[in-house]
Every structure is written in C-alpha cells, then in structure tokens.
Amino acid sequence: AAETKELPDYVSWKDADKLIMHTEQTLEMKRGAGGTSVITPNEEVYIRNNLPSPDESIVADRDAWEVSIEGVNDPRTLTVGELKNIGIETVATVLQCSGNGRGFYEHETSGSQWLTGAAGCILWSGVPVRKVVEELGGLADGGNFMTSTGGEQLPEGVEEKDIIVERSVPAEAMENAILAWEMNGDEMPLAHGGPLRMIVPGYYGINNVKYVKRVAFTEEETDAKIQASGYRVRPVGVDGAPDQPSMWEMQVKSWVTHPLKDSESGRVQIYGVAFGGDKPVEKVEVSLDGGESWQDASFIGPDLGRFAWRPFLLTADLEPGDYVITSRATDSDGNVQPESTEPNHRGYDYNGWDRLAVEVTVV
Numbered sequence: 001a002a003e004t005k006e007l008p009d010y011v012s013w014k015d016a017d018k019l020i021m022h023t024e025q026t027l028e029m030k031r032g033a034g035g036t037s038v039i040t041p042n043e044e045v046y047i048r049n050n051l052p053s054p055d056e057s058i059v060a061d062r063d064a065w066e067v068s069i070e071g072v073n074d075p076r077t078l079t080v081g082e083l084k085n086i087g088i089e090t091v092a093t094v095l096q097c098s099g100n101g102r103g104f105y106e107h108e109t110s111g112s113q114w115l116t117g118a119a120g121c122i123l124w125s126g127v128p129v130r131k132v133v134e135e136l137g138g139l140a141d142g143g144n145f146m147t148s149t150g151g152e153q154l155p156e157g158v159e160e161k162d163i164i165v166e167r168s169v170p171a172e173a174m175e176n177a178i179l180a181w182e183m184n185g186d187e188m189p190l191a192h193g194g195p196l197r198m199i200v201p202g203y204y205g206i207n208n209v210k211y212v213k214r215v216a217f218t219e220e221e222t223d224a225k226i227q228a229s230g231y232r233v234r235p236v237g238v239d240g241a242p243d244q245p246s247m248w249e250m251q252v253k254s255w256v257t258h259p260l261k262d263s264e265s266g267r268v269q270i271y272g273v274a275f276g277g278d279k280p281v282e283k284v285e286v287s288l289d290g291g292e293s294w295q296d297a298s299f300i301g302p303d304l305g306r307f308a309w310r311p312f313l314l315t316a317d318l319e320p321g322d323y324v325i326t327s328r329a330t331d332s333d334g335n336v337q338p339e340s341t342e343p344n345h346r347g348y349d350y351n352g353w354d355r356l357a358v359e360v361t362v363v
C-alpha cells in the first residue's frame with residue numbers, strides 16, 4: 001500500500017506526496033507530514049469513506065442542500081442557506097478514525113492498516129446544533145440520542161440498514177456539535193462531507209457524518225448495522241453487538257512526528273502531537289530510551305481548545321547511538337497514555353506508547 005498511486009478523481013486536489021493510499025476510499029497522511037502549526041492542511045487530511053463518494057453534483061448549489069431536523073418540537077427541513085442565518089461558530093477538533101493505529105496491533109484485523117495518519121486537526125465553521133434545536137422549539141420528549149444520516153445514494157438491491165452511514169451519539173454531545181459548511185477556511189470539500197457535515201467534537205471520526213441529510217433526536221440508537229454491530233469494542237473473535245461500548249469519545253494519545261529517520265548528533269528537535277480526546281491534554285513527556293526514563297516536553301503554538309491537538313517539543317542534545325523515541329500524554333482527568341493497548345477485535349485506536357515509538361540512530 002505504501003507506494004504512491006494516482007489519486008482518485010474525488011481527491012485529485014490532494015497532496016499525493018504526503019499521503020499513503022490504502023484503497024480508493026482510504027488515504028492516510030504520512031507520519032511527519034502535517035507540519036507543526038497545529039492545523040492540518042486540507043490537502044493532507046486523511047480520507048475514510050465507508051461508501052463511495054457521492055457525485056460532485058451535490059456541491060453544485062451548496063446553499064440548496066437540505067437537512068431534516070427531527071425529534072424537536074417544530075421539526076423542519078432546513079437548507080444550508082437557512083442554517084447560515086441561524087448562527088455561526090468555529091471549533092477546532094481532532095478528526096481521527098476509530099481504526100487509527102490498527103497496523104500496530106499484532107492480531108490479524110480486517111480493514112485499512114492505518115498507522116498514525118488517520119488523524120488531523122481541523123477548524124470547522126458552521127451553526128451550533130443547539131442553536132438549530134432552539135430555533136425549532138427545543139428537544140421533544142425522549143431525545144436520548146442525536147442520530148445523523150449520511151446522504152450517499154445507496155446501491156439498489158441491498159438492505160438499506162446494512163450499509164447506510166447513520167450514527168447515534170448521546171444527546172449531550174449536541175452541546176458542542178456543529179453542522180459545518182467550512183473546513184479550515186475553505187468551503188467544505190465534497191470528499192470531507194460537503195455541502196454539510198455533522199461535527200461531534202471529541203468523538204471518533206465515524207460519528208462526524210458527511211453530506212448529512214437528517215439529524216434526529218431519537219429515543220434509541222439507530223439499528224443501522226454501522227451502529228448496532230459496527231464500531232463496537234469487544235475482545236478478539238467476538239461479534240459486534242449493541243451492548244458493547246461504541247466508538248464515541250476518543251482517548252488520550254500522542255506520537256512523535258520528528259525525527260523519524262537517522263539523525264546527526266548534537267542538538268535535535270523532537271516534536272509531535274498530543275490530544276486528550278474529549279478532554280484537554282495537560283502534559284506530554286518524551287522518552288529517548290523506549291520508556292525507561294521520561295522528560296517533560298513543552299507545548300508549542302496556540303491552544304485551540306480542548307478538542308484540538310497540541311504540538312509538543314523537546315530539544316535534546318544527542319550523542320551518537322541508538323534511540324527509541326516515544327511520547328506519553330496525560331489528559332486533564334489524569335488519564336495517562338498506556339504503555340500498550342489491549343487487543344480488540346476490530347483493532348480500534350491503538351494508543352500504546354510502546355509501538356508508537358520510533359527507532360532512530362544518531363551518528
């Protein structure tokens with residue numbers, strides 16, 4: 001998967017040199033791409049599509065795109081044009097695939113063998129969902145979950161519930177959620193969910209439904225397969241089921257993005273990214289000896305809020321030798337990134353600092 005192939009049409013505008021193409025529907029950002037200025041450029045942000053991308057025609061008249069809002073006292077279908085008139089807010093979030101790090105597990109897993117690059121830090125602009133709910137008379141009774149439906153055209157002859165991208169999150173997530181039409185200052189690219197995308201800060205990628213056509217406050221979680229049995233954390237060999245934890249809030253994580261290769265001795269800038277998932281990241285430590293000893297790193301760049309990641313830096317004076325460089329983040333609740341991650345059937349979110357380490361020879 002590692003060699004560069006020609007990018008498919010819907011992402012032809014992306015920076016092929018910075019990406020690894022696993023399949024036409026899954027592109028990973030190379031480790032070390034993305035830069036140190038907090039925000040990941042759109043050209044480098046990973047792609048994960050469970051279904052083929054919709055046709056370009058859905059972004060021809062962006063303001064005309066419709067989303068139906070249900071489970072409120074005054075349910076209505078609103079256009080993007082109308083949403084733009086209700087309110088605007090901007091939020092920075094880490095967008096990370098549930099399977100980011102799958103390639104670090106030792107057990108056999110199906111799905112893209114992502115390493116660190118199914119993640120980016122992005123500024124989204126749109127209308128706060130809570131403002132839309134307010135505008136439509138508030139939540140109706142029994143709205144326990146916020147259920148978002150993707151606008152893909154489904155192929156004929158398949159059971160809709162088996163393939164539709166429809167995700168439920170606890171209704172409280174609405175407090176921070178945004179219906180976004182802008183990504184890092186550009187109109188939302190089709191590949192990332194234009195004309196309109198549900199952004200659920202602090203939650204795994206799958207909950208950030210693209211080309212969203214329906215937002216319903218529902219009593220129960222959707223019975224769509226992608227929710228009922230997909231994206232469920234369970235032991236290796238066990239089938240997915242609704243009583244297992246869903247891939248909702250993200251966990252504390254960090255990794256080094258430089259140096260990745262052999263280095264010259266003397267002063268070396270060691271940096272990477274760290275985030276707390278749905279909590280702020282408080283601290284990052286760096287180890288040069290595979291976790292034997294740790295030193296505090298400092299954060300660089302502006303703090304864009306608790307859902308963003310923070311680039312970190314440790315300046316070290318390195319003698320010639322072999323180093324195993326890794327990082328360990330702590331969130332504001334004191335959760336520390338673990339040494340290794342328990343295997344789970346689908347290989348979700350590997351956050352162990354052991355296998356996220358890089359081996360560097362200094363000469």
Ligand code: MSS
Pocket residue numbers: 045046047048049050051095096097098099149150151152165191192193204205206207208209210211
């Ligand atoms: N949405 C829709 N509509 N469809 C699809 O497919 N996918 C998911 C999300 N959303 C989808 C959606 C996933 S799964 C992810 S990660 C994300 O998205 C991604 O994003 P981008 O923009 O990067 O591509 Mo895993 O957890």
